[in-house]
Amino acid sequence: MKRRRIFSFIAWIVATVIILTVGVSCNNQSPVVQANANLLVSAATSLKDVLEEVKPLYRQAKSNVNVAYNFGASGALQQQIENGAPADIFVSAAQKQMDALEAKNLILKDTRRHLLTNRLVLIVPNNSFSVTDFTQLTDSTVKKIAIGEPKSVPVGQYTEEAFIKLGILEQIRPKLVLGNNVRQVLAAVESGNADAGVVYTTDAKTSNKVKVVATAAENLHSKIIYPVAVLTNSKNASAAREYVDFLSNNQAKTVFDKYGFGTVQ
Numbered sequence: 001m002k003r004r005r006i007f008s009f010i011a012w013i014v015a016t017v018i019i020l021t022v023g024v025s026c027n028n029q030s031p032v033v034q035a036n037a038n039l040l041v042s043a044a045t046s047l048k049d050v051l052e053e054v055k056p057l058y059r060q061a062k063s064n065v066n067v068a069y070n071f072g073a074s075g076a077l078q079q080q081i082e083n084g085a086p087a088d089i090f091v092s093a094a095q096k097q098m099d100a101l102e103a104k105n106l107i108l109k110d111t112r113r114h115l116l117t118n119r120l121v122l123i124v125p126n127n128s129f130s131v132t133d134f135t136q137l138t139d140s141t142v143k144k145i146a147i148g149e150p151k152s153v154p155v156g157q158y159t160e161e162a163f164i165k166l167g168i169l170e171q172i173r174p175k176l177v178l179g180n181n182v183r184q185v186l187a188a189v190e191s192g193n194a195d196a197g198v199v200y201t202t203d204a205k206t207s208n209k210v211k212v213v214a215t216a217a218e219n220l221h222s223k224i225i226y227p228v229a230v231l232t233n234s235k236n237a238s239a240a241r242e243y244v245d246f247l248s249n250n251q252a253k254t255v256f257d258k259y260g261f262g263t264v265q
Contacts, residue, residue: 114225
């Protein structure tokens with residue numbers, strides 16, 4: 001009788017050890033398959049081409065993360081986010097819109113960083129020879145000048161600042177044709193519906209229908225900075241942080257350089 005009890009007790013100990021060992025082993029193993037994550041990036045229109053090229057590179061690095069884009073004027077995207085539109089990441093073409101979201105606690109402050117820089121350029125149709133400088137926009141031969149809407153489109157904000165510094169804003173105001181984003185400005189010049197326009201150098205590089213005739217001195221406007229941040233309401237904050245980190249690595253920087261963006265060290 002005593003032997004049975006001893007054997008039963010030993011068997012119980014052995015079984016317990018086996019169960020505990022298997023449990024620890026299972027806990028130490030990482031899952032073989034990770035659940036997919038979906039990220040929605042709201043980004044300035046001027047980033048469309050470059051971010052589309054970055055997308056498959058990120059997919060190679062993170063095959064379980066699906067990235068989708070919502071492109072638009074930074075001011076319009078800011079309003080969408082403030083009104084509760086779903087998004088995980090915001091990339092603005094100016095600090096103003098990101099500042100507004102930060103003031104309302106709509107971004108994760110520790111994820112905000114300066115991502116890119118750009119330059120402001122004056123463009124004309126390829127067959128035009130009437131304008132070679134910003135000050136010539138006052139000439140009577142120039143009837144229409146396309147710029148971004150200054151209140152909601154960062155390129156328009158920078159353009160207005162430059163015109164004020166040059167002392168020509170009031171003189172050319174009747175000629176201004178306002179676009180809802182930088183690509184609308186570019187399209188107006190490409191089509192000949194505007195005699196000249198002001199865009200970023202990166203947008204001018206995407207077109208073979210326009211030429212750059214002048215680059216605005218950087219002291220004529222606020223420094224063009226593209227900030228990026230993860231949004232507070234992101235449902236995939238961890239994956240969103242990794243995507244933001246990827247945008248700052250050397251692989252992404254190579255693509256940004258190719259399109260003419262400056263990268264912030």
